[in-house]
Amino acid sequence: MFDLNLFIRQNIKNLKPYSSARDEYEGKDGIFLDANENPYETASKQPYNRYPDPKQKALKEKIARLKRLEPEQVFLGNGSDEAIDMVFRSFCNPGADNVITLPPTYGMYKVCADINDVTVKEIPLTPNYQINVEAVLAAIDKHTKVIWICSPNNPTGNTIYTKDIVQLLTNFNGLVVIDEAYIDFAPDKSFTQKIKDYPNLIILQTFSKAWGMAALRLGMAFASTEIIGIFNKVKYPYNINQVTQEMALEALHNLLNKEMMVEEILTQRAWLEEELGKLNLVIKIHPSDANFLLVKMHHGHEVYEKLVAKKIITRDRSMVTLCEDCVRITVGTASENQALIKALRQI
Numbered sequence: 001m002f003d004l005n006l007f008i009r010q011n012i013k014n015l016k017p018y019s020s021a022r023d024e025y026e027g028k029d030g031i032f033l034d035a036n037e038n039p040y041e042t043a044s045k046q047p048y049n050r051y052p053d054p055k056q057k058a059l060k061e062k063i064a065r066l067k068r069l070e071p072e073q074v075f076l077g078n079g080s081d082e083a084i085d086m087v088f089r090s091f092c093n094p095g096a097d098n099v100i101t102l103p104p105t106y107g108m109y110k111v112c113a114d115i116n117d118v119t120v121k122e123i124p125l126t127p128n129y130q131i132n133v134e135a136v137l138a139a140i141d142k143h144t145k146v147i148w149i150c151s152p153n154n155p156t157g158n159t160i161y162t163k164d165i166v167q168l169l170t171n172f173n174g175l176v177v178i179d180e181a182y183i184d185f186a187p188d189k190s191f192t193q194k195i196k197d198y199p200n201l202i203i204l205q206t207f208s209k210a211w212g213m214a215a216l217r218l219g220m221a222f223a224s225t226e227i228i229g230i231f232n233k234v235k236y237p238y239n240i241n242q243v244t245q246e247m248a249l250e251a252l253h254n255l256l257n258k259e260m261m262v263e264e265i266l267t268q269r270a271w272l273e274e275e276l277g278k279l280n281l282v283i284k285i286h287p288s289d290a291n292f293l294l295v296k297m298h299h300g301h302e303v304y305e306k307l308v309a310k311k312i313i314t315r316d317r318s319m320v321t322l323c324e325d326c327v328r329i330t331v332g333t334a335s336e337n338q339a340l341i342k343a344l345r346q347i
């Protein structure tokens with residue numbers, strides 16, 4: 001059985017969290033002389049002289065309702081990147097513990113591991129970009145704290161088989177993180193409703209992709225109330241700024257807007273796939289459940305360089321394991337995608 005108490009770092013377990021002025025008095029009305037703020041409302045459309053809600057109550061309630069979870073199962077971070085770091089800082093002892101990643105995948109898991117002095121065991125995906133479950137299970141030792149899964153995976157674009165994820169969730173006595181940054185573009189269901197079945201499951205989502213709010217930095221983690229409670233203890237008190245909280249609430253109000261953008265991006269992805277498929281340059285377009293395509297081309301690196309010269313910037317993945325000669329192309333607007341195809345025809 002998974003026992004969270006055995007997994008949390010001792011110093012975090014013992015931690016007495018910082019208690020901010022806004023934690024100690026939660027009322028909305030009154031004369032606020034408690035937080036050493038400037039009492040004058042600064043000149044702008046909205047006043048920003050007061051500290052934001054450290055618990056992001058309104059926003060968490062709205063997100064919880066949308067995801068059919070409890071607000072206590074929701075953590076909000078300064079991008080998913082903060083949530084990724086939170087996993088390391090809460091559960092992995094520097095210089096002692098290790099985590100498993102499945103390359104090719106998102107680079108932040110390893111960067112955060114390195115910063116936190118946590119060893120990374122890399123178990124490459126199979127050639128069709130699925131999990132080598134046997135190899136992952138064989139790599140687990142008593143210091144393995146986390147398995148990082150990205151689905152749909154970046155940079156490959158495919159969804160990871162549900163049965164493989166479930167196998168790891170049930171056979172690993174540690175945390176399994178599923179990074180669902182691209183889930184809105186995928187036909188598959190999110191794992192969010194499985195939180196109650198697996199106490200070792202953490203799901204990451206973000207406002208940076210489908211929601212179109214990358215500049216505002218808002219990431220989400222969903223997990224058991226116990227795990228979320230730990231993250232809330234460890235996080236900076238005011239980690240989500242006021243503007244971000246307001247803008248995210250507004251975006252959640254206009255859900256249809258996000259859904260329409262996703263529809264359009266999927267239409268554009270299909271168009272791009274078809275047009276790319278007509279080019280002699282293109283060797284393979286990897287099937288994508290995300291808002292980008294991983295495309296293998298003859299001399300992928302040179303294609304990337306030639307596109308840069310035409311001021312079209314894609315992501316060169318040609319040096320990445322299992323992505324030889326591949327370029328990752330984000331789906332743009334109709335005219336951006338047309339410009340890309342036109343440029344590729346001239347190469």
Ligand SMILES: *Cc1c(COP(=O)(O)O)cnc(C)c1O
Binds near residue numbers: 079106181206217
């Ligand atoms: C883009 C991306 C994110 C988003 O990170 P934020 O910090 O929320 O902007 C997370 N995970 C993956 C795999 C991504 O590709």
